[in-house]
Amino acid sequence: MITMVGTDLGRLLLEGHRALASELVALLEERGYPDIRAGHAAVFLHIDRRAGTRLTELARRARMTKQGMMLLVDDLEGHGYVRRVADPEDGRAKVVKLTAHGRRCAAESRRAAQALETQTRRLLGDRRYDTLREALEEVAATRVAFDDE
Amino acid sequence: MITMVGTDLGRLLLEGHRALASELVALLEERGYPDIRAGHAAVFLHIDRRAGTRLTELARRARMTKQGMMLLVDDLEGHGYVRRVADPEDGRAKVVKLTAHGRRCAAESRRAAQALETQTRRLLGDRRYDTLREALEEVAATRVAFDDE
DNA sequence: CGGGACCGTCAGGCTGGTTGACCATCCCCT
DNA sequence: AGGGGATGGTCAACCAGCCTGACGGTCCCG
Numbered sequence: 001m002i003t004m005v006g007t008d009l010g011r012l013l014l015e016g017h018r019a020l021a022s023e024l025v026a027l028l029e030e031r032g033y034p035d036i037r038a039g040h041a042a043v044f045l046h047i048d049r050r051a052g053t054r055l056t057e058l059a060r061r062a063r064m065t066k067q068g069m070m071l072l073v074d075d076l077e078g079h080g081y082v083r084r085v086a087d088p089e090d091g092r093a094k095v096v097k098l099t100a101h102g103r104r105c106a107a108e109s110r111r112a113a114q115a116l117e118t119q120t121r122r123l124l125g126d127r128r129y130d131t132l133r134e135a136l137e138e139v140a141a142t143r144v145a146f147d148d149e
Numbered sequence: 150m151i152t153m154v155g156t157d158l159g160r161l162l163l164e165g166h167r168a169l170a171s172e173l174v175a176l177l178e179e180r181g182y183p184d185i186r187a188g189h190a191a192v193f194l195h196i197d198r199r200a201g202t203r204l205t206e207l208a209r210r211a212r213m214t215k216q217g218m219m220l221l222v223d224d225l226e227g228h229g230y231v232r233r234v235a236d237p238e239d240g241r242a243k244v245v246k247l248t249a250h251g252r253r254c255a256a257e258s259r260r261a262a263q264a265l266e267t268q269t270r271r272l273l274g275d276r277r278y279d280t281l282r283e284a285l286e287e288v289a290a291t292r293v294a295f296d297d298e
Numbered sequence: 299c300g301g302g303a304c305c306g307t308c309a310g311g312c313t314g315g316t317t318g319a320c321c322a323t324c325c326c327c328t
Numbered sequence: 329a330g331g332g333g334a335t336g337g338t339c340a341a342c343c344a345g346c347c348t349g350a351c352g353g354t355c356c357c358g
Binding site for chain 1: 159
């Protein structure tokens with residue numbers, strides 16, 4: 001178990017993340033999408049569902065390098081979840097679009113993610129769940145401020 | 150920014166972890182320990198401060214493989230934070246011991262981690278901080294239960 | 299005194315990114 | 329009209345952090 005951060009709080013955050021991530025992947029596997037890894041969510045989460053989105057724009061939204069995003073898109077394209085089509089408006093660009101399979105998977109992902117959050121909410125109770133989210137956002141924000149620009 | 154997990158909650162957890170981790174590393178660098186990475190905490194956190202601890206035991210405590218732990222120990226040894234000494238009680242084993250430098254760094258780590266938690270507590274207020282920790286422990290526990298055995 | 303079991307180590311591999319360099323295209327400015 | 333810089337996608341190389349597998353030395357129990 002990996003990259004602890006000394007502060008117990010840090011460890012808890014990481015463990016929580018991993019718990020949710022592997023749970024989500026497991027759910028999607030059960031439901032017929034075995035080649036989806038947690039990272040792929042960065043695509044599903046940021047892509048325009050009908051029009052598709054350029055690679056660079058996807059990378060920007062997901063806050064990663066375009067090269068990193070390319071690995072994800074390559075992988076998804078290889079498994080038939082998305083395809084690249086030339087952008088008619090810009091000869092340089094390609095638009096990443098969801099295939100029908102990709103759309104189904106994206107929908108399933110959202111459902112699964114929703115289910116996980118709901119399950120967590122039930123585990124904690126409304127009040128504590130809301131406090132948790134709120135507190136996390138505040139903690140994350142204090143540092144994200146730095147690398148945002 | 151990497152490995153999002155679809156659930157917004159997952160993203161928040163990861164971001165929080167990273168915020169704390171890089172903050173801690175930065176603090177230690179400022180204070181004269183520039184070669185410490187977040188992962189090294191797994192050693193400092195689990196080693197017996199005077200007697201030292203065997204590699205395998207360290208790995209077990211940190212819940213990672215002995216090979217993974219070895220990389221950390223190798224690195225720390227290379228920078229003079231720990232050294233391996235033969236275990237007089239067992240010809241197979243070596244005991245990983247903190248050097249004087251390692252002891253100072255471990256102490257500084259604990260201080261820095263403490264400072265970060267305190268700072269977070271001030272950011273959130275006592276009530277929300279406590280709720281946060283409690284909630285996180287609960288969330289993490291529901292899954293850790295699985296791979297604990 | 300033989301056979302597991304356990305210790306540390308080497309080797310190789312995987313995931314999930316990163317930086318750097320490139321070329322084609324675009325578009326603004328003179 | 330026509331550079332020249334910015335932008336879009338790609339290839340290549342690299343890195344952090346881990347993991348699995350295999351192995352030789354040592355221990356300990358029957």
